[in-house]
Amino acid sequence: MQDMFPESIEAADSFPALLHAIAAEFGDMVAVRLEEDGTPVASLSFSQLERDSAELAKGLVARGVGKGTRIGFIIGNNVAFVVTLAAIARIGAVAIPFSTLIKADEMVRTLRQSDVAGLFVQRELLGYDLVERLCDALPALRETSDPDLRLARTPYLRWIISSGPSLPPTIREIDFLTDVAGSVSEELLAEIEAEVHATDQAVEIYTSGSMALPKGVRHDHGPLMFRSRYLRDMQDIKPGQDRALNQPMFWVGGLMMALMPALAGGAVHVCAERAPTNSLMAMGSVLTDEDLARYSQARTHWGLGMSETLGPYSYGDILRAPGYPLCAPLDHIAERYEVRVADEHDQPVGDGEIGEIQIRGYAVTPRLHKIERSRFFTADGFYHTGDMGLVEGSRINFVGRNGDMIKTASANVSPAEVESEMQQLEEVHSAYVVGLPDAQRGQLVAAAVVPRDGVELDFAAIEEKLRRRLSSYKVPRVYVAITRDEVPMLFSNKVARRQIEALLISRLGR
Numbered sequence: 001m002q003d004m005f006p007e008s009i010e011a012a013d014s015f016p017a018l019l020h021a022i023a024a025e026f027g028d029m030v031a032v033r034l035e036e037d038g039t040p041v042a043s044l045s046f047s048q049l050e051r052d053s054a055e056l057a058k059g060l061v062a063r064g065v066g067k068g069t070r071i072g073f074i075i076g077n078n079v080a081f082v083v084t085l086a087a088i089a090r091i092g093a094v095a096i097p098f099s100t101l102i103k104a105d106e107m108v109r110t111l112r113q114s115d116v117a118g119l120f121v122q123r124e125l126l127g128y129d130l131v132e133r134l135c136d137a138l139p140a141l142r143e144t145s146d147p148d149l150r151l152a153r154t155p156y157l158r159w160i161i162s163s164g165p166s167l168p169p170t171i172r173e174i175d176f177l178t179d180v181a182g183s184v185s186e187e188l189l190a191e192i193e194a195e196v197h198a199t200d201q202a203v204e205i206y207t208s209g210s211m212a213l214p215k216g217v218r219h220d221h222g223p224l225m226f227r228s229r230y231l232r233d234m235q236d237i238k239p240g241q242d243r244a245l246n247q248p249m250f251w252v253g254g255l256m257m258a259l260m261p262a263l264a265g266g267a268v269h270v271c272a273e274r275a276p277t278n279s280l281m282a283m284g285s286v287l288t289d290e291d292l293a294r295y296s297q298a299r300t301h302w303g304l305g306m307s308e309t310l311g312p313y314s315y316g317d318i319l320r321a322p323g324y325p326l327c328a329p330l331d332h333i334a335e336r337y338e339v340r341v342a343d344e345h346d347q348p349v350g351d352g353e354i355g356e357i358q359i360r361g362y363a364v365t366p367r368l369h370k371i372e373r374s375r376f377f378t379a380d381g382f383y384h385t386g387d388m389g390l391v392e393g394s395r396i397n398f399v400g401r402n403g404d405m406i407k408t409a410s411a412n413v414s415p416a417e418v419e420s421e422m423q424q425l426e427e428v429h430s431a432y433v434v435g436l437p438d439a440q441r442g443q444l445v446a447a448a449v450v451p452r453d454g455v456e457l458d459f460a461a462i463e464e465k466l467r468r469r470l471s472s473y474k475v476p477r478v479y480v481a482i483t484r485d486e487v488p489m490l491f492s493n494k495v496a497r498r499q500i501e502a503l504l505i506s507r508l509g510r
Helices: 015-026 046-062 079-090 104-114 130-137 186-194 221-234 252-265 289-295 415-423 459-467 497-508
Strands: 030-036 039-045 070-074 094-097 118-121 159-161 201-207 215-220 268-271 314-316 337-342 354-361 383-392 395-401 406-408 411-413 428-438 442-451 478-481
Touching (some): 015 046, 015 221, 015 252, 030 046, 030 079, 039 079, 070 104, 079 094, 079 201, 104 130, 104 201, 118 130, 201 221, 201 252, 221 252, 252 268, 337 383, 354 395, 395 415, 406 428, 406 442, 411 415, 415 428, 428 497, 459 478, 478 497
Parallel strands (some): 070 094, 070 118, 094 201, 118 159, 442 478
Antiparallel strands (some): 030 039, 201 215, 337 354, 354 383, 383 395, 406 411, 428 442
16 A cells, blocks of 8 residues: 555655645645535645645744644634644644634633644634634633733633634734745745654644543654554555545544545545534444444444544454444554553453553653643553453453443443443433442442434333343433433533433432
């Protein structure tokens, strides 16, 4: 596979090196195409990507952005996202994409935690005014008039750029950068790019688990380039090929399974602003029979992956192992990763035992922003994934998240297993199983259940069916019917399981 790509692409160990290599190799071929309802509305060639990102990069340099400067952007799945990412990363600044789903309170926390010095904001996306949302998050943007920002709630933020009519005076237009781009020569830009190394930070991906606050996951240029080529080859991506995997590019799925491999492979990254969000597995749901039938045709059965590993680090020989419905088994570990299943003392567990899946390797995040490394890494450098695995010979089966496991009457219950059985019932659309505090059992297995359209749930009948499928201690003791709209989601589009717990406690009057 690598033989079809020139050495300049294969040896690129930084974003600027990759940009120059793909522009030279693929030129006027389309790199990115934006579609609406299947109709192309905008496109960008590889050479245009290099030129447009260079112009924006010069403007950033002229305004004092340099190596390590943290620049955020809230931009949908479109051409501007790709140009902005490239412009920031090619000069050694840190590109920090934020979710376009983020709400006002979440936005304040994330902007403050990320320490961004500059911020690009798409004005309108799918009918939502993102500048209005930003001003709701930071009311001082409406209360003052100086665009040279000094905001106590986001103390490092100095400028915001957007477009469109009636912008607050505190938010600048793009000419803040384009008007000064000419003061930076091609020679100076080339010298800056020459000092961007594999070990410099390139991106920071903001993520959160179902029970955690957002985390800034750092990744350097070298691992980013390596993984882009590896995932290109695993997906058999070829020059000129349309690649339409429309996950949001601000999350690791869209960035590393779609955009970056397509760029490294000379393919057309087909994107849409109305992009589907995370996979059902990432959202915390068990795949339906229809999903299983569709995904079973895939060339590679991807297993576990996360923002901290720049996408999937494992894959299986089969789509799902019997009794383990959440993802493919960990039959194979991707190149340059090392995985172990360990106990609470970080020692490997034996065959037939459950422990935490821990990982280390070249493309594992070197650290999380503003968090002590020792909080998430073992003394010998393994990352605590929080995922629990059962060792079965050379295979590892994923059984659930550490914080999600339910301890009831001294027995362990995997919510995923119970949810899988419930979702096979014809009257159940989806189910969310959690543990509620209980004086007698420690935790009580409880289920929030979304019915199929037009169905009224009979929980006595559901419980009778489950008792024929599951050990008695795994069968939920209490049930609450909820609507699809009531399923609480984090801005990362994962199910907020603590909010599920709170919802059940409230409904049950416990």
